[in-house]
Amino acid sequence: MDVSKPPSRKEYMTMQKGRGRGLFGVFPGRYPRELFWSHGVLPMEIWDPVLDTSGSGVHLQPTICSIVKAGLELIIQGKCDDLDGFLFPHTCDSIQNLGSMVRDYLDVSKPCLFFYPPKAPYGRASRVFFRRELERLALELEGIYGRPDRDALHNAVVQGREVQKTLAALYAARAEGRLDASNSEFYRVVRLVEYMHPDDMLPAMKEFLDQRTTNHSVRTPCLVLSGVLPNPEGLFPVLDQLGLRVGDDDLLSCGRRLSGETDSGLDALDSLVESILGMPACSTINSPIEERRKQIIRKTGRCSAGGVLFNVIKFCEPDLFYYPYLRESLRKQGIKTLFLENEVNRDISGQTETRIEAFAEMIRRRRE
Amino acid sequence: MSLTARARFRFMKDMGAPALMAGSRAFMRARGRRRAPGPDTAPPLACGRRLREIMTRHYFLSRYAKGAAPVAWVTSGAPVELLRAFGFYTVYPENHGALCGAKGVGARLCSVAERNGYSQDLCSYARIDLGVALSGNSPAGKLPRPDLLFASNNICQTVAYWYTVLAEQWGVPFLLFDTPFNHAGGPSGADIAYMTSQLEDMLPTLERVSGCKFRMKALEAVLDLSKETAETWGAVLGTMKAVPSPMTIFEAFVHLAPVVSLRGLPVALEYYRVLFEELNQRVARGQGALREERKRLMWDNIAVWYKVRDFSTLFAERGMSFVTATYTNAWAETASDMDAGRPLESIARTYSRVILNNSLGDRLRLMEQLIRDYRVEGLVIHSARSCKPYSVGQYDLKRLLLERLGVPSVVIEADIADERAYSEQQTRTRLEAFFEALES
Ligand code: SF4
Ligand code: SF4
Numbered sequence: 001m002d003v004s005k006p007p008s009r010k011e012y013m014t015m016q017k018g019r020g021r022g023l024f025g026v027f028p029g030r031y032p033r034e035l036f037w038s039h040g041v042l043p044m045e046i047w048d049p050v051l052d053t054s055g056s057g058v059h060l061q062p063t064i065c066s067i068v069k070a071g072l073e074l075i076i077q078g079k080c081d082d083l084d085g086f087l088f089p090h091t092c093d094s095i096q097n098l099g100s101m102v103r104d105y106l107d108v109s110k111p112c113l114f115f116y117p118p119k120a121p122y123g124r125a126s127r128v129f130f131r132r133e134l135e136r137l138a139l140e141l142e143g144i145y146g147r148p149d150r151d152a153l154h155n156a157v158v159q160g161r162e163v164q165k166t167l168a169a170l171y172a173a174r175a176e177g178r179l180d181a182s183n184s185e186f187y188r189v190v191r192l193v194e195y196m197h198p199d200d201m202l203p204a205m206k207e208f209l210d211q212r213t214t215n216h217s218v219r220t221p222c223l224v225l226s227g228v229l230p231n232p233e234g235l236f237p238v239l240d241q242l243g244l245r246v247g248d249d250d251l252l253s254c255g256r257r258l259s260g261e262t263d264s265g266l267d268a269l270d271s272l273v274e275s276i277l278g279m280p281a282c283s284t285i286n287s288p289i290e291e292r293r294k295q296i297i298r299k300t301g302r303c304s305a306g307g308v309l310f311n312v313i314k315f316c317e318p319d320l321f322y323y324p325y326l327r328e329s330l331r332k333q334g335i336k337t338l339f340l341e342n343e344v345n346r347d348i349s350g351q352t353e354t355r356i357e358a359f360a361e362m363i364r365r366r367r368e
Numbered sequence: 369m370s371l372t373a374r375a376r377f378r379f380m381k382d383m384g385a386p387a388l389m390a391g392s393r394a395f396m397r398a399r400g401r402r403r404a405p406g407p408d409t410a411p412p413l414a415c416g417r418r419l420r421e422i423m424t425r426h427y428f429l430s431r432y433a434k435g436a437a438p439v440a441w442v443t444s445g446a447p448v449e450l451l452r453a454f455g456f457y458t459v460y461p462e463n464h465g466a467l468c469g470a471k472g473v474g475a476r477l478c479s480v481a482e483r484n485g486y487s488q489d490l491c492s493y494a495r496i497d498l499g500v501a502l503s504g505n506s507p508a509g510k511l512p513r514p515d516l517l518f519a520s521n522n523i524c525q526t527v528a529y530w531y532t533v534l535a536e537q538w539g540v541p542f543l544l545f546d547t548p549f550n551h552a553g554g555p556s557g558a559d560i561a562y563m564t565s566q567l568e569d570m571l572p573t574l575e576r577v578s579g580c581k582f583r584m585k586a587l588e589a590v591l592d593l594s595k596e597t598a599e600t601w602g603a604v605l606g607t608m609k610a611v612p613s614p615m616t617i618f619e620a621f622v623h624l625a626p627v628v629s630l631r632g633l634p635v636a637l638e639y640y641r642v643l644f645e646e647l648n649q650r651v652a653r654g655q656g657a658l659r660e661e662r663k664r665l666m667w668d669n670i671a672v673w674y675k676v677r678d679f680s681t682l683f684a685e686r687g688m689s690f691v692t693a694t695y696t697n698a699w700a701e702t703a704s705d706m707d708a709g710r711p712l713e714s715i716a717r718t719y720s721r722v723i724l725n726n727s728l729g730d731r732l733r734l735m736e737q738l739i740r741d742y743r744v745e746g747l748v749i750h751s752a753r754s755c756k757p758y759s760v761g762q763y764d765l766k767r768l769l770l771e772r773l774g775v776p777s778v779v780i781e782a783d784i785a786d787e788r789a790y791s792e793q794q795t796r797t798r799l800e801a802f803f804e805a806l807e808s
Contacts, residue, residue, distance in 0.1 A: 096549055097760035101728055124565065125561070125562050133558070287532075317529060320486070320490055321494075321529035321530060322533070325533060
């Protein structure tokens with residue numbers, strides 16, 4: 001696979017379907033990919049399908065975020081025929097109700113599964129509960145796909161660890177300025193996890209890492225990107241043009257799902273428990289703001305970023321609540337911030353472009 | 369806790385509050401301020417005065433609570449019984465938000481939060497509360513700073529984010545009671561075990577903050593009281609099954625305050641007993657809340673607080689009586705699960721099963737039940753900009769209730785407490801069309 005031009009989600013889905021793989025639609029955000037892989041099933045994450053979302057207005061208020069609208073639109077336009085079912089992780093009120101609505105009010109005639117990661121701070125009961133939740137989901141998948149091979153889950157967990165390790169290496173190289181890749185290229189590769197099987201995604205990521213890692217570090221002006229998604233598409237060309245590198249991110253779909261290393265001595269399910277509960281601080285799981293603040297500061301330090309770009313999805317409560325405090329505390333540390341409110345797949349306006357330019361200028365001046 | 373603060377609180381409780389009440393009664397008498405009934409409504413319930421006194425006293429005393437008792441800010445769906453067992457003085461920011469909305473100062477307080485970076489798209493209860501926290505201004509005088517924040521995400525995730533911000537703001541402990549959402553008709557054994565264990569884990573923090581030792585007996589007594597209060601509130605709502613209904617939902621929105629804010633305290637139970645009695649007398653006399661009850665309606669979602677009075681008049685003029693609401697029902701429907709014999713486990717079950725923590729399929733079934741029980745002929749759906757868990761799914765609910773029960777409905781796009789999100793013209797146009805459909 002040419003990693004600079006990976007197959008689109010649609011192309012990849014068709015290929016996989018042809019190979020007899022099950023496909024499952026997964027809404028944002030934290031869930032155990034490995035359980036699906038262990039059944040030979042591909043979780044296809046639904047974040048920002050490119051669609052006109054006007055049809056969703058029959059079901060959703062105008063004040064619902066564009067991710068939920070786009071996801072629903074995909075279903076009501078009948079573009080999910082290849083999927084065997086849907087998983088709705090409990091990420092926010094909107095996804096929670098969307099899942100319930102799709103199952104209870106719309107006639108989708110496909111299994112709708114739900115997954116509840118416990119909210120932080122994690123107490124002694126959280127791990128026990130979460131393991132049960134994973135067992136429940138595993139059983140539901142068994143009900144659809146049958147019992148997986150004995151070692152399948154273990155193998156999937158091993159692959160999952162490898163994916164996380166590779167992503168961590170990519171992010172480290174990026175932060176240190178040793179990855180010779182534009183912002184668009186970097187996120188194209190990082191986002192492979194949203195739809196590819198590890199058998200394909202791992203070699204592609206590793207190849208990219210090998211080919212693009214350099215011995216010297218380039219210290220171009222740099223920022224940390226916060227928000228939900230590296231979207232809209234138009235954002236990266238603007239940043240690339242301005243010579244601004246996204247050195248790291250605090251994105252719900254990317255950096256906030258990177259887990260640390262888990263103990264390889266754990267059984268498969270416990271390993272998943274540790275991996276998901278060990279993911280970085282996030283408003284969707286109610287992490288204390290202080291943890292999130294420290295996380296962002298750590299990231300800015302690691303890539304010597306001059307600022308943080310909050311690229312928040314309009315109507316996204318989890319992010320909008322945390323933003324004022326984060327901005328204030330970053331300001332106190334002398335870190336510049338820019339707040340953009342976007343909708344997925346909506347182009348960057350000229351006015352927004354001007355604001356980004358001014359922000360880039362500020363970061364550049366600060367470096368000098 | 370300080371001795372001086374305690375003495376001051378005691379004094380205010382025994383002397384200040386009664387004096388305030390007496391003064392306010394005298395003032396009302398002097399001004400002849402018993403609201404005259406409109407031409408289409410029965411005289412206001414006599415209980416209304418008692419309710420005003422209870423709530424005024426509660427907010428008045430809250431100003432002196434700091435230092436005299438441990439103070440907690442609590443969400444409406446959180447199991448406050450646990451805190452009562454430690455003697456916490458509880459403040460309900462949502463109830464306070466409703467109060468601000470009803471007094472027409474919601475938008476002003478929201479804009480304080482917005483000037484500090486909080487988006488206008490966030491829940492207005494939260495914005496009002498953050499506005500009050502940032503400005504110190506409140507129509508209730510002054511809210512005491514919390515020693516503890518206590519929330520449950522059984523109503524929404526919003527409260528978890530909001531209280532996380534408050535915890536940062538005040539630098540006080542925040543306890544979140546995490547209630548897994550019920551997609552399968554009710555909590556599983558694993559859910560109950562998880563929730564029960566969280567409650568157990570909260571005890572040391574509650575002991576530390578309150579300075580009181582936990583006594584199971586105290587919790588059991590509060591649970592008994594709370595259960596009876598919620599059941600009596602259920603009985604109060606049950607009187608509205610009568611034709612004509614002795615009270616409209618607009619009055620019920622107001623009489624809801626004690627079960628939300630004072631649940632687990634004797635005053636709330638005493639109050640509902642008196643209210644129940646008064647409503648029963650109305651039923652026995654065949655007296656309705658409206659002079660003529662021509663149609664019976666249901667309300668979905670939280671009230672539009674700044675429009676309660678206007679809506680009340682508008683619907684009364686047409687003989688349309690709201691006899692039930694999903695919102696008011698929420699504090700009664702799970703009361704039967706409370707069991708002082710299994711305190712923590714029954715708290716987990718009771719609070720996990722509230723309407724907003726149940727699937728939309730369950731909500732549809734509940735609404736169908738209410739429509740049948742209360743002989744509802746039409747439905748007004750408030751699509752509240754603030755509240756995603758209540759609002760997402762309402763458009764389909766409207767369609768399904770028409771298909772399944774033939775009940776017509778109208779959707780009003782508004783907000784609970786931020787009056788800027790309300791368009792008089794759009795609402796009037798929709799309501800006129802709805803009235804026509806109902807009459808045809
Ligand atoms: S963008 Fe925010 S509100 Fe929308 S689905 Fe994601 S977390 Fe939920
Ligand atoms: S109005 Fe809705 S979002 Fe706001 S606190 Fe209440 S339940 Fe939560």
